[in-house]
């Protein structure tokens with residue numbers, strides 16, 4: 001972050017419009033990281049409009065966000081009814097009847113300097129992989145299947161250091177948790193609806209006017225108003241890059257129900273005829289939803305399909321949502337930065353939205369304006385970085401749809417044969433030809449994640465690294481069997497997931 005020269009530069013005033021997960025994450029982070037700089041932060045939100053009310057599963061990076069604010073894990077998890085998340089189980093994606101978990105970990109270790117997946121592919125082609133398949137050589141998958149959880153070891157030499165984890169939490173409670181943190185650090189909250197946005201001739205926003213007539217001025221506006229993009233789109237007409245041709249799902253219906261006890265330490269995503277369903281186990285309930293493509297199923301049929309597979313009665317009226325996958329053409333325009341759903345949405349298959357919020361906040365802090373006159377270069381750099389992140393996440397999500405062998409419904413026929421971005425096509429070609437994943441050392445999903453989806457959805461390379469053949473088959477079999485045994489033993493030694501949650505609850 002740039003530092004202020006207090007003689008020549010004045011701290012800015014910030015107005016955050018919106019108090020969902022994006023608004024309160026932004027308020028909490030800015031209040032902590034800009035403390036002492038003189039920057040003032042105000043947030044407006046409308047209880048009447050409410051929040052999107054979903055968004056419960058995360059990726060491991062959220063732990064860094066929480067830690068940077070000094071959150072205690074036991075306190076945070078207990079107050080947000082959170083569970084641990086070791087990965088996502090994908091059912092029926094490659095073929096009907098298939099199931100694999102995308103864990104936050106690599107499968108196996110390099111053997112003879114050659115990545116494990118090359119040896120695995122050779123052994124699998126020769127019909128020599130042990131029972132349990134790839135799951136058998138993943139500690140977090142073994143733990144997830146057993147309903148166990150243990151914290152990774154900080155010792156890089158420990159077998160227990162080889163995985164990571166995230167959380168599943170009640171998004172409403174998380175926003176409340178962040179709110180009390182932010183308010184304690186000086187963030188001023190205003191309840192009410194923004195009625196109007198005043199834009200000056202140079203395209204900068206001057207103020208918002210509330211329904212009660214109050215005019216709120218600021219130097220920097222952060223649009224966290226959700227899908228509507230009240231300022232970035234409503235006032236500034238920035239435009240939206242529509243990615244529906246790559247990610248055709250455009251609707252969702254969500255409903256909570258009671259959860260199994262103890263809750264599972266992973267999210268489930270089950271492919272359906274015209275989309276997929278999620279199940280996110282929390283401590284006090286399970287979140288369920290059906291994400292679907294309106295071109296292939298009606299809203300009523302999608303809702304009925306969701307309700308029909310619940311194993312406990314619904315706890316609320318199902319909530320229907322509409323969205324367009326894509327992103328705002330620019331996320332920082334003049335003195336307005338869009339964060340959250342106002343910036344874009346890529347559908348929740350890999351639980352990436354909250355992470356994109358976190359990235360937006362991080363980039364904003366890196367480029368935070370040092371004076372009331374915004375430097376246009378800040379916006380250029382912010383937009384470049386965020387575009388890159390959105391495109392990387394987009395490609396990884398598309399992979400799940402296109403890497404299917406399903407031909408049982410018109411929706412899956414469409415997904416299997418649809419055009420994909422060149423950036424993804426190149427990656428897939430390199431993997432299919434020679435198992436190469438070295439282009440993946442960027443973005444939030446690294447090599448292990450791509451390998452999990454490729455192999456989990458039966459995409460095997462035609463050739464593997466020729467060096468893999470230099471290690472004798474018997475040695476590979478021995479090492480794979482040993483890895484599987486280590487994973488089995490380590491997972492069995494972990495405490496039950498529910499036990500840790502109860503211990504945490506008892507501490508607060």
Ligand code: FAD
Pocket residue numbers: 017018019020021022023044045046047049050051052053054055056057058171192193194195224225226227228230252253254289321323339340341342348351352353354355
């Ligand atoms: P919202 O929650 O919509 O908040 C908007 C805020 O703006 C509200 O406070 C509202 O009152 C305020 N506002 C709007 N207009 C006005 C106005 N005129 N005046 C005053 N205030 C106003 N993300 C994940 O990371 N993991 C998931 O598992 C996940 N699942 C999802 C499932 C679905 C079906 C959908 C649609 C999204 C999912 N997401 C998920 C995304 C996640 O829900 C959002 O990224 C997150 O909740 C942030 O939303 P937000 O704060 O941008 O918007």
